Amino acid sequence: MTPRTLVVIGHGMTGQRLVEELRSRDRDGTWRVVVLGEERHPAYDRVKLSSALDGTTPAELSLVDPALFDDALVEFRHSARAVGVDREARTVALADGGHLAYDALVLATGSVPFVPPVPGRELPGACVYRTLDDLDAIREAAARTTTGVVIGGGLLGLEAANGLRLLGLTPHVVEMAPRLMPVQVDEGGGRVLDRLVRRLGVTTHLGAATSHIEAGPDGNVARLVFADGTSIETGLVVFSAGVRPQDSLAGPAGLPRGERGGFLVDDHCRTEDPYIWAIGECAAVEGRCYGLVAPGYRMAEAVAGQLLDDGPTRFPGADMSTKLKLMGVDVASFGDAHAQTPGALEFVRESAGGDVYAKLVLDSEGESLLGGILAGDAAAYPLLRSLLGRELPDSADSLLASV
Incomplete structure (x- = not known):
């Protein structure tokens, strides 16, 4: 039996998970997979991107089992950009002028950095932080300066710092x-996080708006100027202010987008076209995009189940709980962390030195755990996460006794 052709546009973490799921479960070889990666590198662990600035090689970050490169039913094409989809002919148009036929198509195009419209953002030394190639530009600018500025104090911004x-x-x-x-x-968790990050040598500017970036005599970035007129002398500005779904193929393919972008899909990650799915950060599942890798993996598993008629075929939604170690600082957030449930109660503990913060969000009776935040010490995270939605086995005070 001649295998059908699955084309996967995007070779990031989620696209790679789909390939792994399909090949490990497709015992009869019913699908041949062609993966188009816009980057020159195969899929790599983007979560550990900053380690590449500390000597970790692209090969060490790679997520691809070397055996897959020799798999007759898998073809990886890197530095390959898809520019269009002909749904009637079921072909993908490539930037080099070629066309690729498919029986099924999965869009795993990920996201692109959001760069605020700051004057000077196009200057040499103004970079984004998203790919291994971005790191090359950051290294080049870093060689000309001793100070770097990151615009964005979220997860990616702290990783960039x-x-x-x-x-x-x-x-x-x-x-x-x-x-x-x-x-x-x-606010409490942010206060502790700020204190610990500053202790590590990072200067934070909170509630601060950037006016513009100025060039020096050599034309490179020389200064970042705030809206209040103050400034920082620097030769490197890294934009890490969030991402947007990479859904540029939606227009050429005639596929609908979600209200906030992303390929609009149902709870099976299927677009309005029965031969096209979208997974990962580019997918707006019933209108919602997910910015974490774990939901993308669940989407990949669901689509593999549909292609093989094997296993779960529906994306069940995602637990957005996160546990991170940023610059050696533990941070965790789970469930209804911001107490948005009507009547929710908040139980807060902060260590005497202000280095550890913990908050539990309880139901209106104070008996069931709805969510929480940990900063500075997340040792209790596995236990607390396992208790979500359940009656507490002990008092909130006892659960946070170590804080």
């Missing part, structure tokens, strides 16, 4: 919100 530290620069982080990681932590 850590990368600048690894390059030997003095890092500054600029965040418009009044605290770091505003999506994951509350």
Whole structure:
């Protein structure tokens, strides 16, 4: 039996998981997989991107089992950009003028960095932080300066700041919100996180708006100027202010987008075209995009199940709980971390030195755990996450006794 052709556009972490799921479960060889990767590198662990600034090689970051390169039913094409999809002919148009026929198509195009419209953002020395190739530009600019500025104090921004530290620069982080990681932590958690990050040599500028970036006599970045007129002398500005779904193929393919972008798909990750799916950060599942890798993996598993008629075929939604170690600082956020449930109660503990913060969000009776935030010490995270939605086995005070 001649295998059908599955084309996967995008060779990031989620696209790679789909390939792995399909090949490990397709015992009869019913699918031949062609993967188009816009980057020159095969899929790599983007979560550990900053380690590449500390000597980790692309090969060490790679997620691809070398055996897959010799698999007769898998073809990887890198530095290959898809520019269009002809749904009627079921072909993908490539930037080099070629066309690729498919029986099924999965869009795993990921996301692109959001760069605020700051004057000077196009200057040499103004970079984004998303890919291994981006790191090359950051290294080049870092060689001309001793100070680096990251615009964005979220998860990616702090990772970028850590990368600048690894390059030997003095890092500054600029965040418009009044605290770091505003999506994951509350005011108390942000206060502790800020204290610990500053102790590591990172200067933070919170509630700060950037006016523009100025060039020096050589035409490179020389200064970042705030809206209040103050400035930082620097030769490197890294934009890490969030991402947007990479859904540029939606228009050429005539596929609908979600309200906030992304290929609009149902809870099976299927677009309105029965031969096309979308997974990962580019997918707006019933209108919602997920910015973490774990939901993308669940989507990949669901689509593999549909292609093989084997196993779960529906994306069940995602637990957006996160546990991170940023520059050696533990941070965790789970469940209803910001107490948005009507009647929710908050139980907060902060260590005497202000280095550890913990908050539990309880139901209106104070009996069931709805969520929480940990900063500085996340040792209790596995236990607390396992208790989500359940009646507490002990008092909140006892659960946080170590804080």
